[in-house]
Amino acid sequence: MIAATLQLSAQGLSSTKLYNYIRIAHKKGVKVLLLGEYILNPFFKELQSMSISMIKEQATLQSKILKELSSTYNMTIVAPLVMVKKKKVYKTIAKFAPSSTSYYEQQILINYSHWNEEKFFANEIKKIQSPLVFKINGFKFGVVSGFELHFDEIFAKLRDKNVDCILVPSVSTFESYQRWKALITTRAFTHNCYILRANRIGEYKDKEYTWKFYGDSVLASPNGELLEHLGNKEELMIVDMSHTEVIQARRSWGFKEMLNKRNSL
Numbered sequence: 258m259i260a261a262t263l264q265l266s267a268q269g270l271s272s273t274k275l276y277n278y279i280r281i282a283h284k285k286g287v288k289v290l291l292l293g294e295y296i297l298n299p300f301f302k303e304l305q306s307m308s309i310s311m312i313k314e315q316a317t318l319q320s321k322i323l324k325e326l327s328s329t330y331n332m333t334i335v336a337p338l339v340m341v342k343k344k345k346v347y348k349t350i351a352k353f354a355p356s357s358t359s360y361y362e363q364q365i366l367i368n369y370s371h372w373n374e375e376k377f378f379a380n381e382i383k384k385i386q387s388p389l390v391f392k393i394n395g396f397k398f399g400v401v402s403g404f405e406l407h408f409d410e411i412f413a414k415l416r417d418k419n420v421d422c423i424l425v426p427s428v429s430t431f432e433s434y435q436r437w438k439a440l441i442t443t444r445a446f447t448h449n450c451y452i453l454r455a456n457r458i459g460e461y462k463d464k465e466y467t468w469k470f471y472g473d474s475v476l477a478s479p480n481g482e483l484l485e486h487l488g489n490k491e492e493l494m495i496v497d498m499s500h501t502e503v504i505q506a507r508r509s510w511g512f513k514e515m516l517n518k519r520n521s522l
Contacts, residue, residue: 259495262496263455264494266457267296267298283330290335293337294427298339301372302461302463302468304339320353333391335352348362348374350363354391363404364380364386366404388411390418395500400424424453424455428456437473446479447481449513453498454475473489
């Protein structure tokens with residue numbers, strides 16, 4: 258399975274770079290393209306000062322563009338989008354496939370004093386549900402937001418889905434790259450699946466903090482190895498993943514088999 262992450266800064270309503278990079282990805286045989294958080298929409302702190310109508314207009318246009326690109330280039334595009342429904346703002350991850358569109362409403366949002374998405378967005382607080390799962394040519398993907406990668410309960414819902422790769426759009430900052438690499442490779446190893454993470458670049462400043470988005474988009478293997486990673490520049494990372502490698506890792510380590518024995522008692 259050939260997939261890619263597109264590491265960009267915020268693009269707003271501009272689609273020129275998306276067109277150019279998607280053309281390149283198409284020529285390389287990419288079937289799934291992953292974008293980072295707050296690339297198609299302004300950063301969360303900027304959204305707080307925008308009108309609902311402006312946020313809705315932007316989301317509508319971005320959705321239209323991505324649907325067209327997915328259809329034109331026969332590619333599935335997974336992209337975080339801020340959506341408006343009944344004058345309320347929701348943080349979602351959209352999957353634009355050539356013939357359909359699906360949305361995953363992020364279940365667990367950051368709620369720190371300096372970065373409180375939970376307070377701003379209208380996402381419902383409820384029991385954890387299964388994240389978005391889809392299949393392309395027999396290769397199964399799961400979609401989890403960057404912040405949700407921290408929570409065991411999210412992975413418990415994915416345990417029986419047999420996903421080959423978890424797609425993780427993120428907006429990591431504050432020099433946290435070593436911690437994120439450790440988290441991603443550990444999750445990939447303990448669940449014996451690939452994890453493909455797209456992180457944005459650029460920065461945002463307010464009176465108290467500077468958010469420096471450092472990139473470092475990565476691919477981790479089902480054996481917990483860091484296979485590919487980018488630096489802190491605008492870049493397209495194309496990766497090739499194998500369903501056979503996932504199966505071999507699960508047979509070698511036997512983690513799921515051990516759990517199944519006990520769950521059947």
